[in-house]
Amino acid sequence: MIRSTSDRMTWVCTGEPPTARLRLADPPSSRAMLDGGWWPTSRDPVVELCSLVTALTAQRGGVIERIMLDPAAWDRHPRRIGVGGAVVRVGWFTTLGTGLVIVTGRRDLRIDLTVTAPETTHDVAMAAMLAASSPASTTRAAGIPPTPQSPPSPRLARPEDDVDAWESEGGHLRFDRHPTAPVRT
Known part of the structure; x- marks a missing residue:
């Protein structure tokens, strides 16, 4: 695999990053599926991830090494x-879903946060972060109330385009939504 120069660069936030809008479960619970919620102020990952890492380091301690x-x-x-003088690796995974960020680090540090879109209204974002930070919550990221995401790309703006892409990749659509039981022979 040939890597470009931008893949090898370490991006640094040149200004003071904004204070992260973050709500964490206190105390952390091993039963909870989520550790809290995060509401970034923009869609610039360098600025937002710098503020997130700074806030998480201050609140939870530990060394953050990776963000997904x-x-x-x-x-x-x-x-x-x-x-803060350290390099944090960032992994981009389309299978993760836009509503989740996973932060990992030394000594089994793992923090799963729901991500609320920057353009979400204050009341909706606060409700989502409150639900995600409940220590007794067993809600997964998919169970947090949906928040508006970025507009769909023009290429997949129409539902029929999505269907055509799926069909051309070898998938088959099922129009019934009911799960079927395995057939025993």
Whole structure:
């Protein structure tokens, strides 16, 4: 695999990053599926991830080494960011979903956060972060109330385009939504 120069660069936030709008479960619960919620102020991953790492380090301690995100919700996709003299690797996974960020680090540090879109209204974002940060919550990221995401790309703006893409990739659509039981022979 040939890597471009931008893949090898470490992006650093040149200004003071905004204070992260973050709500964490206190105390952390091993039963909860989520550790809290995060409401970024923009779709610039360098600025937002710098503020997130700074806030998480201050609140939970530990060394953050990796962050996993879905690329669909962000304007660009850096592979590394510099925060406080350390380098944090950023992984972009389309299978993760735009509503989840996973932060990992040393000594089994793992923090799963729901991500609320920057353009979400204050009341909706606060409700989503409150639900995600409940220590007794067993809700997964998919169970948090949906928040508006970025507009769909023009290429997949029409539902029939999505169907055509799926069919051309070898998938088959089922029009019934009821699960079927396995057939025993």
